[in-house]
Amino acid sequence: MNKLTDKDIKKVYWRNLFGLQWGWNYERMQGLGYSWVIMPALKRLYKDDKEQMKTALKTQLGFFNTSQPMSHLIIGADMGIEEKTGMSDPEAIVGLKTGLMGPFAGVGDTIFLAIYRAIVFSIASYMALSGSALGLLLPIIAGAAILWVRYKFTWIGYQQGTKLATEFAGRMKILTEGASILGLTVVGALIPSVINYSLDLKYQMGKVTLNIDDMLNQILPSLVPLAIVMFSYWLLGKKKMNSTRLIFVLIALGMVLGNLKRIFGM
Amino acid sequence: MNKLTDKDIKKVYWRNLFGLQWGWNYERMQGLGYSWVIMPALKRLYKDDKEQMKTALKTQLGFFNTSQPMSHLIIGADMGIEEKTGMSDPEAIVGLKTGLMGPFAGVGDTIFLAIYRAIVFSIASYMALSGSALGLLLPIIAGAAILWVRYKFTWIGYQQGTKLATEFAGRMKILTEGASILGLTVVGALIPSVINYSLDLKYQMGKVTLNIDDMLNQILPSLVPLAIVMFSYWLLGKKKMNSTRLIFVLIALGMVLGNLKRIFGM
Amino acid sequence: MNKLTDKDIKKVYWRNLFGLQWGWNYERMQGLGYSWVIMPALKRLYKDDKEQMKTALKTQLGFFNTSQPMSHLIIGADMGIEEKTGMSDPEAIVGLKTGLMGPFAGVGDTIFLAIYRAIVFSIASYMALSGSALGLLLPIIAGAAILWVRYKFTWIGYQQGTKLATEFAGRMKILTEGASILGLTVVGALIPSVINYSLDLKYQMGKVTLNIDDMLNQILPSLVPLAIVMFSYWLLGKKKMNSTRLIFVLIALGMVLGNLKRIFGM
Amino acid sequence: MTVSFGIIIVLCVYVALAVLDQISLQLGPYSPLFGGAITGLVMGDLKTGLMVGATLQLMTLGVATFGGATVPDFLTGSVMGTAYAILANKGASYGIGLAVPIGLLLTQTDILARMANTFFQHRADRFAEEGNYRKVELQNIWGTIPWILSRILPVAIGLFFGQSVVSAINSFIPAWFMDGLKTAGLILPAMGIAILMRYLPIKKYFPFFIIGFVMMAYGGKNFSILGSALVGLAMAAIYVIFKNKPTSPVTTSGTDSSENDDSDDDEVEIDE
């Protein structure tokens, strides 16, 4: 059977960067994209064997969904295995893909979608708020670093092959835990940093003015933002509540809070 | 035998809230109160059986002492067991009570007497110092939350019965450790926050004024308060020293420190 | 055989304080000093036995090198053993010395050379920078405390004897780890605190002035010092690089950075 | 200015309620903070009351009756210190200075009350022998009497003779003594803290003490006790999590989006 060339691997990397989600759909999610991404490898391996090619195409069009940066590891491993065994055991390929995509989605989304974005874009945004467009370079530069990581992932996946599935599994658990710790620390820090709402209520009692915000701050700074977040968190746990509906609830809440003075005729 | 009604449990809860320590005395401590608190249950169970009632009364008047909020767990468990076995084995009841009261006192006092009070009353006091009596609501509100916890404790104790004794024991150790960690963190933080004493000594050396407080602060902020606390801690470890005597020592120290300028004729 | 007197032990302590490194040389490092330090004990034990004395002298002049404060433990243990077994088994003495000197050097240098110095002398230096020579007392006072520790070490070593070698070994590992944690925390903190360099670059873009330092600070305070440290760390990992050469590199870098405005004609 | 009978009665009722609060609900009235505030309110100078009460409260934060230990009666001290400060019209620090020795003096009445109740305990024992549970019940209720008296009597007497006491203080006590008391007040919180340190296993967990201290010493005005308590809570929880689960369980976080996560609708709580 043919061997994959370095150029094939690189081609797959480039396709993976761009097209894994072009054909995203509710039925197979990244299934269509996956087949396109790995196609250079399939061509090399099965161009001359129509039956194998058919099996490969059908196999690779199946349901797939994971975090994009992590997908490189899986696709890499997939290539590594097919290079050795071809399409003799499609079940094994499907097993590899579906076995890894779940845990990889968890840790990948935590790191790359949640934490990474929160950090990089909050810094860039604060820079923008202070008037400098230069902050926009930050996501570009940091993003380029991630492209490099994704390149490495492709090769690691390819070289480790099945080992990845067995060895990474154990590591994954602990990595997910680590990512969760990092993520929750950042999430806790986001509350006082991005919710700048304060009640802005002052109360005249005889000669003394009671500043409600000051009093709440003396108990705990950012108490009101924390309360709103906790309320939102609790709502999201309710049946029939989802994030879009939560927006309406918060807009309604904002309508009330933003007009407190009108409401109380102050 | 009779079963306890929900109303009985609630009655005991209410009595426990108020009267566990009304009859507090050096001989049996909360012994007298315990019998009064659990009386509604005793009445229900033994009203028609004079002998059992006598045994019950004598048993429940025995020595007892624990943290008030935790006592609900013990009294609850006591009711749960007596409902099943009556006064057939008074030793078991005594064992339950005396076995749990020690560890419960430790963890309960740490959490409810030491830490809870330090936090809630320090916040309220700082509010009061800034002129607002509204801070006094804080202990009331937080205290009401604790009454609710005590209510839950009564039911948990009642429903778990003996299991409480066995299962909680293991948990207790680790909970006590956790409470200690929390407690010691707060205690460390109390030093700089509630001891506002500084030496207030300035020294004229040629043209330069030596501000002793500034110099000590450069080494470590709140060094003097820390030193006084460490001295007090060390004194308390001495034989024949107790907290009341420590007050006299500190007043004497205050007399000296407060008159340093008089003493040195500055 | 003769017993060591308390006075002997104290004499050895004093000699150890002062003379362990007087004869330091590349061939045996603290070997010459070691023999001088332990001489009062050797005299007591072998004065009347020329052969033993010869063996002892030759043994004690062998290669030795460890952290000075820790050396008291080893020399103490050496005395304890020789008092019991004399020079019957010189191999055992050499084994004790060379077995302990390595790990003791590691933990001792971390604690006493690296961390202790960084803390005490940085505080004293900051005091000096604010004009007060009184800060110079700090190293003297703290140093006196260490002399007391070294005194204790001598006796601990002497009393524990061989047990030290076996028992301390296990402890040492964990102590070294602890010292490393402490050390690395301080090292991390040193960066922003002792490297006060900032780029001092301003850029005129139309109407807005771009302050590069402010922008970098918004990303991470002390980013430039951190980068210089990381660069130095990386350089030190290179073959043929050592700390003296690193100084030249940093001076060269300083020459460039210090003349940025001249270079760019600003 | 003397204290009117009306005020004396109101404050006596208050301290009676306060001592009952102390041995039961512990909602707040038993605290020096409330003692000062209520007295100030009743005597028409809330602000002085708040100052005296709050300062005394901070001074005695760590003082608690662990295991039935007797501690100075700072509540009564706070009530009377506030009253005297308002009577003498000499400001809060005057009252704080007096509150401490008064509290000390009254340590004994607390002990008396706790001793007196042994009497009711023995009566209860007797009725128990007879199986007379109603009478047994009654004894615990009688137990409130010594408690209440131990607080009402000193307050009533102290306030009745208030004016004379204040005059005596003003004429006999030298300035340096009052200065000394003031400084003593500043360092007295060390006692409560030292008691807590003895009570808690500091030798085993001293690192957390250090962390608490450092946070507050350097955090200064920006930090607070609640803040340090939250950090302490976090560290305690991490400790408990580590100790409880030596082997890492499979976490099921991950691909479930929040929309499907409707199985749990509780607020944040320890998950075990």
Added chain:
Amino acid sequence: MTVSFGIIIVLCVYVALAVLDQISLQLGPYSPLFGGAITGLVMGDLKTGLMVGATLQLMTLGVATFGGATVPDFLTGSVMGTAYAILANKGASYGIGLAVPIGLLLTQTDILARMANTFFQHRADRFAEEGNYRKVELQNIWGTIPWILSRILPVAIGLFFGQSVVSAINSFIPAWFMDGLKTAGLILPAMGIAILMRYLPIKKYFPFFIIGFVMMAYGGKNFSILGSALVGLAMAAIYVIFKNKPTSPVTTSGTDSSENDDSDDDEVEIDE
């Protein structure tokens, strides 16, 4: 003032590129921050664009398409909010107020695109049966069309009728409503954060949430998200180190001086 055709075309190209960025490289153009900045730049008011974009970005930090979940289209919201703000000349907060409801409205177009692509998936299945891999490949490329249309259409329409929309808003929407929207904007980040809290195992690791909150709540202006992330990274690494190595390995730190330490020349990295 109306939006010129040139500008409409440029912005349409931009949102097309942006949606492709969103489903692939995620370098930045897909973010509301870029949306605002680019629109501002193109329409000659970069500053307003930066304000709208940055504010919207912070408002939606935690909002991400975990597992293919659909979220409001805040990018298009940002583009159109900025454009309307500049058209109406009413400042950034006007634009921010509009961006949120616009983003909400456009949730549906995202869903349509994701549904439409099922069509290409089925075509690919058919070609796979025939082994026609070239045609299979093509289907994924066609998949970009629905994505691009789902963004271009609303932007084109919205900008074309921009002036009328703005006039309508100005005359029909009362002041209290805009005030309300403004406040809603201030509290909306709670949503993103709550989503993240649902997504992450907060019940198990809540202590770290507390630590993050406390650091930022008390650290205030002196602290930053990156700072908290570094602390979080450190704690995560400590956790991993502890869990991975239950028995303490022999450390070989020690007497080697740095000069001899030439065997490793890497930068700081996790050592395992």
Added chain:
Amino acid sequence: MTVSFGIIIVLCVYVALAVLDQISLQLGPYSPLFGGAITGLVMGDLKTGLMVGATLQLMTLGVATFGGATVPDFLTGSVMGTAYAILANKGASYGIGLAVPIGLLLTQTDILARMANTFFQHRADRFAEEGNYRKVELQNIWGTIPWILSRILPVAIGLFFGQSVVSAINSFIPAWFMDGLKTAGLILPAMGIAILMRYLPIKKYFPFFIIGFVMMAYGGKNFSILGSALVGLAMAAIYVIFKNKPTSPVTTSGTDSSENDDSDDDEVEIDE
């Protein structure tokens, strides 16, 4: 202005004592801080001495002779830098700029001293063969001579020709060079820190490095090295506690009131 013989002699005696301090007690005289201060004092300008010494000290905090490694002689650098600064009357930064290259130059004399002592080691070996312990003892004492000479000679020579050196510097060294040296001084502490990082197991325990950095970077003026050391100590102790006691021992904290706790009267210490 030249340096009087008296001053040269005093400073020579000082550096002799200082080098002995360095290889024995390490109380302080061996440090650049003392070097600057003493020189300043002797030459009548303490303030300049403190500035030069303190700055140099901070610059070289991490520089230490681990395992007998040779490092630049910053003490002598500090002495002579201070002296030249006072001679030239050009302020502290002039002295700091000179101290570094001087220290570098004198690295060699330290090496010479350490080599020279091999001579006494060999003599001692010979006397050991004879069992002549008195003569063996003597060799170690002779060992002080090379140490002392290695410091006294450069200082004496450097100070004697001080005026000429300073003039040479002033006329030959261009402004940009002094500016460069100044900036070099600002970044040179990186060296000491990097050495410490190489010396300590940073790859294994990098999280603590991060924590130290973050605390200081964000804590800024409010924080200090001692503060970070206390936090580091706490973390180290927690680590040791965890590692040492895998199973949680029964704690006996609890109901004992502090009054009965008279069995231990020690101050806080690690309890094991």
